[in-house]
Amino acid sequence: MAIENKPGVEFDTVFGRNDSLELSSHHDYETAQARIFKIIVIGDSNVGKTCLTYRFCGGTFLKNPEATIGVDFRERTLELDGESIKLQIWDTAGQERFRKSMVEHYYRSVHAVIFVYDVTSLSSFESIPEWIEECSRHSVGPQVPRIMVGNKCDLRDRREVPTSAAQCLADRYNFPLFETSAKDPTEKEHVDAIFLTIAYRLKSHKPLRLKQLSECNVRHLWNQREQEAATCQC
Ligand SMILES: Nc1nc2c(ncn2[C@@H]2O[C@H](COP(=O)(O)OP(=O)(O)OP(=O)(O)O)[C@@H](O)[C@H]2O)c(=O)[nH]1
C-alpha cells in the first residue's frame, strides 16, 4: 500500500525506513474521504516506541527491533461512528544522533503527541518533562492532545516507576496516563485503546468518554485518579 503525500506531511524529506507501512494493509478500510491525523510518538531510546506502534498497526510484537533512525511511518485506518479516520503514526528516534536533523519535521502540523517511558527505567520517566518541554518549544499548541504511556508492564519484577508517581506527573500536565505492554498479547486491546482515545479526541475534539472506553473492553487509568490522588506523595 502506498502512502499518500498529503499537505503538511513531507514524506520526501525524511529519511527513515517506511517499509512498515505494509503492515497496516489488513487494517485498511480506508475510503477516499478518510480524515488523516498525524500522531508523533516520542520518548527516550529503548522505551518501546517502535514496538508499541508496530503492535497497533501490525497487530503483533516486533521481535528484535533496530533503533529507529530518523522516523518510521506506520498507519492504520479506523472506523469510528461510521467515519474513516486514518492515523498516520510517526515513530521517532529516541537517540539524539538519529533524530537531531528531524526534529522540525516531527512537530510540524502534528495533531497529537504520545510521550512514552519504560516502567522499568526511572531515567526514561524522568526524561518525560524534557520531551514535553521540547514539544512546547516547537509551538505545539495546547489544543493538541497529549497522552503519556508507560510501556513494558509485563516486566513486573523490574518495575522502577510506580503508577502513583506516573499519575502525579500526568495530572500535573493534565494528560491521560496509560500503562501497558507492547509485548504481552493480552494487552493488545489496551494498546489499541491508547490510539482510539486519541482518534476520538481528534474526531470530535472531545475526550473519549469512560463509557466508550469500557465498550472497547479496555482497562485504563483515568478512573484510578481519585484513588491515587489520596496516596500521592508529590
Ligand atoms: N519486555 C518488554 N520488552 C519490550 C516491550 N516493548 C519493547 N520492548 C523491547 O525494548 C527494546 C526497545 O524497543 P524499541 O521499540 O526498539 O524501542 P524504541 O523506543 O523504538 O527505541 P529507539 O528507536 O532507539 O528510540 C527491544 O528490545 C524490545 O524488544 C514490552 O512491552 N515489554
Ligand SMILES: [Mg+2]
Ligand atoms: Mg524505535
